[in-house]
Amino acid sequence: MKLDYDLIDNADKRQYEFHVGSERPRLEYIRAKDKIYLTHTEVPHTLSGMGIGSALIGAALRDIKRQGLTLIPLCPFVALYLKRNPEWKELVLKGINIA
Incomplete structure (x- = not known):
């Protein structure tokens, strides 16, 4: 299965999405001025x-x-991703520790 899906920023639903057939994996967020809170990642069981x-x-x-x-x-899966991919820690708000 390919993993180079087009990222969709569905601002109305406040989530990033991939369209994988009829499935919609999503990463929910809250946007506040120049900050973005990643709150929940959900991938369909299939x-x-x-x-x-x-x-x-x-x-x-x-x-x-x-x-x-x-x-x-704020999402534990995002925090784990950042821990495994420290090159992205530069984006994280100063003072938040991703061990």
């Missing part, structure tokens, strides 16, 4: 274990960097 959640987070982080936003990771 797609779990395929790396789609990590691909979605990676694509969202590229978009967040492109926009110059400051990241506040």
